[in-house]
Amino acid sequence: MSSSSVEDIPEQCRDLFTQDGVLLKACMGRSISDLNSIGMLCIVQNTDSSKCIEWRPNDLITIDSDTQDQEWAVVNTIGRRQRTLSGNMTSDYAAARARIIRIPIRDLKTFKCSRNNQQMQFSTKPGVWHNTFYFQHGNAEIFVSNLKNHVKTAKTRHDRNTYVVVEPNLESQELNRSFAELDIFTENTTDVVWNFVSNFKQRPYATTMEAFSKLNDIVYYGNETMNGKRDVSEEVADLLTKSMSALEDATSVTRSDEYEVINVKPTLPPRPCIPRGTPLSTEKWEGLHDTEGRITEVEGVKQLIFRGSLVEKDVNRTDRTHPFFAGDNNPNLIVLQDILMTYVMYNFDLGYVQGMSDILAPLLLLLGNEVDSFWCFVGFMDKIASNFDMDQAGMKQQLLNLQLLLTFASPELARHVASKDSGNMYFCFRWLLVWFKREFSHADIMR
Amino acid sequence: MAKTYDYLFKLLLIGDSGVGKTSILFRFSEDAFNISFISTIGIDFKIRTIDLDGKKVKLQIWDTAGQERFRTITTAYYRGSMGIMLVYDVTNEKSFENIKNWIRNIEENASADVEKMILGNKCDLDAKRQVSKEQGEKLAIEYQIKFVETSAKDSLNVEYAFYTLARDIKAKMEKKQEASNPPGNRSGVHTLNDTDRKRQPTSWLARCSVL
Numbered sequence: 001m002s003s004s005s006v007e008d009i010p011e012q013c014r015d016l017f018t019q020d021g022v023l024l025k026a027c028m029g030r031s032i033s034d035l036n037s038i039g040m041l042c043i044v045q046n047t048d049s050s051k052c053i054e055w056r057p058n059d060l061i062t063i064d065s066d067t068q069d070q071e072w073a074v075v076n077t078i079g080r081r082q083r084t085l086s087g088n089m090t091s092d093y094a095a096a097r098a099r100i101i102r103i104p105i106r107d108l109k110t111f112k113c114s115r116n117n118q119q120m121q122f123s124t125k126p127g128v129w130h131n132t133f134y135f136q137h138g139n140a141e142i143f144v145s146n147l148k149n150h151v152k153t154a155k156t157r158h159d160r161n162t163y164v165v166v167e168p169n170l171e172s173q174e175l176n177r178s179f180a181e182l183d184i185f186t187e188n189t190t191d192v193v194w195n196f197v198s199n200f201k202q203r204p205y206a207t208t209m210e211a212f213s214k215l216n217d218i219v220y221y222g223n224e225t226m227n228g229k230r231d232v233s234e235e236v237a238d239l240l241t242k243s244m245s246a247l248e249d250a251t252s253v254t255r256s257d258e259y260e261v262i263n264v265k266p267t268l269p270p271r272p273c274i275p276r277g278t279p280l281s282t283e284k285w286e287g288l289h290d291t292e293g294r295i296t297e298v299e300g301v302k303q304l305i306f307r308g309s310l311v312e313k314d315v316n317r318t319d320r321t322h323p324f325f326a327g328d329n330n331p332n333l334i335v336l337q338d339i340l341m342t343y344v345m346y347n348f349d350l351g352y353v354q355g356m357s358d359i360l361a362p363l364l365l366l367l368g369n370e371v372d373s374f375w376c377f378v379g380f381m382d383k384i385a386s387n388f389d390m391d392q393a394g395m396k397q398q399l400l401n402l403q404l405l406l407t408f409a410s411p412e413l414a415r416h417v418a419s420k421d422s423g424n425m426y427f428c429f430r431w432l433l434v435w436f437k438r439e440f441s442h443a444d445i446m447r
Numbered sequence: 448m449a450k451t452y453d454y455l456f457k458l459l460l461i462g463d464s465g466v467g468k469t470s471i472l473f474r475f476s477e478d479a480f481n482i483s484f485i486s487t488i489g490i491d492f493k494i495r496t497i498d499l500d501g502k503k504v505k506l507q508i509w510d511t512a513g514q515e516r517f518r519t520i521t522t523a524y525y526r527g528s529m530g531i532m533l534v535y536d537v538t539n540e541k542s543f544e545n546i547k548n549w550i551r552n553i554e555e556n557a558s559a560d561v562e563k564m565i566l567g568n569k570c571d572l573d574a575k576r577q578v579s580k581e582q583g584e585k586l587a588i589e590y591q592i593k594f595v596e597t598s599a600k601d602s603l604n605v606e607y608a609f610y611t612l613a614r615d616i617k618a619k620m621e622k623k624q625e626a627s628n629p630p631g632n633r634s635g636v637h638t639l640n641d642t643d644r645k646r647q648p649t650s651w652l653a654r655c656s657v658l
Contacts, residue, residue: 357486390516392516426489429517430491
């Protein structure tokens with residue numbers, strides 16, 4: 001009987017890691033007599049490849065010799081382990097086995113190190129520390145780093161020594177793994193990940209698209225640099241801690257001994273206001289039909305639907321002093337508007353920006369037809385699209401360059417401009433945005 | 448004396464695209480109107496010096512582009528402004544609703560004690576009106592901001608608006624000066640000012656006495 005039991009251990013449970021000289025200091029649901037006994041803390045793989053943390057009392061091995069037990073509390077632990085394998089067991093073995101503590105890794109929720117890393121506690125339920133172990137030899141560092149090979153953890157915000165198991169179930173394990181394999185963060189440093197999060201906060205749209213594009217790259221073109229990387233889930237763990245501390249200002253924490261209640265009130269950047277007219281209501285729409293359901297005033301309805309269009313407003317005030325665009329109901333204005341509306345659809349992300357009508361008007365004047373003017377306008381916009389970008393980055397760069405040029409060309413003027421709070425050169429904005437089109441006469445523009 | 452003015456006030460015009468900011472400014476600075484005025488790109492400004500209770504007040508009025516895209520440029524001019532005109536178009540309900548957003552913009556970017564005024568422009572276009580005068584007044588009361596309906600085209604209330612805003616800025620400024628410079632410490636000038644006030648300084652005579 002005892003021999004089969006001895007065979008049990010190496011066959012059923014493969015020790016992945018063992019640490020000797022670990023004292024059981026506290027254990028829920030155990031009699032006091034079990035406490036303060038020395039044993040071995042192991043990471044064990046079961047036959048079904050599930051893993052658990054196991055603490056085995058030394059009595060399992062030294063049950064026949066009380067005197068030896070005293071000694072073994074201090075001597076080299078390797079010897080004991082060898083004894084285990086050599087099968088120095090007695091019939092009391094079964095009783096001793098009952099004292100083994102098993103914590104299935106899939107149930108593990110949190111663990112923490114304390115007392116100079118010499119004490120370790122495990123929890124499978126939030127707020128309850130089931131087991132406390134004391135590392136007599138050295139500390140828990142090696143054990144923790146080994147344990148991290150089997151569970152994905154994140155350090156908690158308030159305590160560097162408390163680890164939360166971040167993948168308690170298989171689903172998220174698989175998700176994490178697939179993310180890790182995708183290796184989205186090519187540079188794979190914490191900074192990159194952190195940038196991702198802070199960018200996400202500031203420019204959610206652009207950042208999301210960026211991430212998707214990276215994902216896309218990987219899916220379609222594969223990823224050439226796959227090895228030698230830090231595990232992504234570790235990045236995410238770091239990230240969580242960082243983003244948590246970023247939220248700290250907006251967070252109120254109610255502390256108690258073992259857990260804390262966190263009320264998070266994140267402050268989001270102000271929502272951009274996107275002005276839009278009120279949509280055409282059903283009542284209004286029905287009021288526009290005659291008794292037979294015909295729309296009585298087609299132009300009026302169009303006005304209602306498309307009213308307030310900035311394109312229309314600007315078309316009506318673009319180069320109207322020029323004969324080509326002068327006068328009421330000038331058909332060229334309709335062409336101008338149609339091209340701009342087509343461009344809005346053609347380059348939907350950019351949309352219409354004031355100044356575009358100024359660029360287009362001379363082109364239409366020169367080419368005289370809608371199609372050519374449109375494509376010519378597209379080509380021109382490709383060159384100067386950065387001027388019209390949402391973030392105005394192109395304009396800012398140019399204004400900066402201009403300021404730099406001025407500093408070289410005329411330091412005195414540059415100083416004067418700066419002294420008048422105009423070092424940003426915003427007064428040159430129009431010059432650059434529409435290529436001095438507003439500053440010169442029509443005749444000069446067309447040359 | 449090198450200066451041709453006693454005070455320099457920086458004013459700012461904000462509001463949705465096409466409500467008539469440039470037209471209002473053009474009416475005030477050139478006393479003219481053009482139905483097909485060009486859109487403002489970025490920022491622009493005009494200057495007019497007015498007489499205000501015997502003082503020459505130079506108004507440097509900044510005109511802004513209404514489009515959201517240019518907001519980074521235009522908000523840079525909020526901070527230096529002493530007075531801000533919030534303009535909407537009475538024939539465009541949306542531009543009226545957006546006044547709240549513009550006020551928020553002011554709160555975020557301008558100095559806290561900036562003088563404000565709401566203008567409901569294009570009040571000559573009664574047939575196309577979407578915003579009643581009462582709505583405008585209600586909003587103005589809600590925010591405790593002075594309000595007037597204007598027509599740059601018919602030259603209605605434009606002068607009044609700028610003079611009122613300038614006068615409010617001047618009053619606030621002089622009150623501040625008074626506070627930082629108690630009457631007891633001053634000599635001569637103070638008594639002159641006092642008689643000035645009693646005399647209802649509406650005539651050129653009052654100005655003479657100051658000079």
